[in-house]
Amino acid sequence: MRRVMHPIDHVAGRIDERQSNHLERTVAWKEAKLHQILSELGSVIVAFSGGVDSAYLAYVATQRLGSDALCVTADSPSYADRHRQTALHLATTFGFHHEIIQTAEMERPEYRANAADRCYHCKHELFTQLTALARARGVAAVVDGNNADDRGDYRPGRQAAREFGVRSTLDEADLTKAEIRELSRRARLPVWDEPASACLSSRIPYHHEVTPEKLRMIEQAEAVLHRLGFRGCRVRHHDVVARLELMEDQIGLAFGPETRRSLVRELKAIGYQYISLDLQGYRAGSLNEGLNIQKIEFRKQKTE
Numbered sequence: 001m002r003r004v005m006h007p008i009d010h011v012a013g014r015i016d017e018r019q020s021n022h023l024e025r026t027v028a029w030k031e032a033k034l035h036q037i038l039s040e041l042g043s044v045i046v047a048f049s050g051g052v053d054s055a056y057l058a059y060v061a062t063q064r065l066g067s068d069a070l071c072v073t074a075d076s077p078s079y080a081d082r083h084r085q086t087a088l089h090l091a092t093t094f095g096f097h098h099e100i101i102q103t104a105e106m107e108r109p110e111y112r113a114n115a116a117d118r119c120y121h122c123k124h125e126l127f128t129q130l131t132a133l134a135r136a137r138g139v140a141a142v143v144d145g146n147n148a149d150d151r152g153d154y155r156p157g158r159q160a161a162r163e164f165g166v167r168s169t170l171d172e173a174d175l176t177k178a179e180i181r182e183l184s185r186r187a188r189l190p191v192w193d194e195p196a197s198a199c200l201s202s203r204i205p206y207h208h209e210v211t212p213e214k215l216r217m218i219e220q221a222e223a224v225l226h227r228l229g230f231r232g233c234r235v236r237h238h239d240v241v242a243r244l245e246l247m248e249d250q251i252g253l254a255f256g257p258e259t260r261r262s263l264v265r266e267l268k269a270i271g272y273q274y275i276s277l278d279l280q281g282y283r284a285g286s287l288n289e290g291l292n293i294q295k296i297e298f299r300k301q302k303t304e
Contacts, residue, residue: 027179034173035064041167043068043139045130048098049079050087052191053145053177056184057170061143062096070139071096074103074126077215078199082226086191094189101129106212111201114210116156118201123157127164143167149177195232195247196284203237217270224266228259232282240273245282 038044038061046058048071061069073087084100091098103125105111111121130142144161146168161168170180184192200215214237221235221242230250236243244263246254253259254277267275 027183030173030175030179031060031183034060034169034175037167037169037172038064038069038143041140041143041169043141044070044167045134045137045139045142046071047126047130047142047144047166048073048087048091048096049145049197050083050090050191051145051197052184052189052194053147053170053180055090055189055191056180056187057143057145058090058096059094059184059187059189062094067097068139069097070137071098072130072133073098073100074129075100076103077106077212078122078201078210080197080200080219080222082223083197090189090191101133103129106210112210114201114204114206114208116206118156118206118210120156120160122199122201123160124163127160127166131164131166141165141167143169146171147177147180148174198284203235205236205238208237208239217272220270221267221272224263224270228262229253234282235267236278241276242267242272242274243276243278245278245280248281251277251279251281 043065044061046054046061046069048054048058050073058069058071062071071091073084075084087098090096103122105122105125108121108125111118111125127142133139134142142164144166146155146158146161147170150158150168150171158168160166175183181192200218201210203218204210204214218235218237222233225233225235225244225246230246230253232247233250234245236245244254254263264275
């Protein structure tokens with residue numbers, strides 16, 4: 001029996017269609033604005049980590065500027081090898097003009113001290129090198145992957161970006177994370193639905209020193225989780241305790257007998273004595289929860 005549509009259904013359908021068309025036009029306008037900004041710059045160095053934001057920016061910059069878009073990946077002990085391999089794969093697949101540089105944030109005492117402004121010192125090191133490279137190559141600007149959703153977040157690295165004149169072109173185009181994911185999906189970028197990523201140092205509680213050994217343990221432990229099928233996971237490093245943060249819909253998987261035994265056996269082999277599961281699950285920046293962000297002041301560091 002054919003359903004007779006009520007007049008109000010016709011109205012709702014037209015409203016939904018209008019809303020959808022409006023959203024589509026908005027996203028198209030933002031993408032066009034990003035293309036315009038990059039075209040006006042003429043040449044850029046993209047701070048390219050391999051995450052969804054910087055990957056999409058690298059893709060559009062390469063489309064728009066060709067070899068005048070240099071995508072640079074910074075390698076250091078805090079950068080997980082799986083992200084390095086992702087960046088290399090994307091660069092090869094999509095024809096990015098790509099280089100890898102070594103950064104030395106671990107040589108900075110302020111970075112190793114791991115105060116709440118650790119990210120500032122990391123980005124200061126990165127942008128020191130990228131802006132120097134831009135000057136040496138005659139490149140107009142350094143651009144990063146910050147987007148419109150990052151404006152209200154706690155991101156000390158943005159202070160360093162401002163000091164070095166780094167452009168956040170995704171933010172300038174008012175593109176949100178959800179919009180970047182959708183545009184990345186359309187571009188067939190394989191990272192379009194990848195969970196957010198952050199450097200390995202973000203797993204160490206503030207005021208606990210960042211060391212190569214801790215970073216090695218964290219990277220190995222998270223590799224175990226990924227091998228067991230967990231996505232969007234974190235291993236928070238509390239000395240002899242590994243605190244696992246898993247996506248809410250995957251917490252139950254950790255209680256499977258084989259998975260649980262594998263987690264305990266393999267993480268203990270890495271050097272952890274105790275393996276704990278955080279029942280709140282994964283949340284970005286969970287180590288910020290004890291901070292009073294309003295009272296944090298960043299010390300401006302002179303560039304040499």
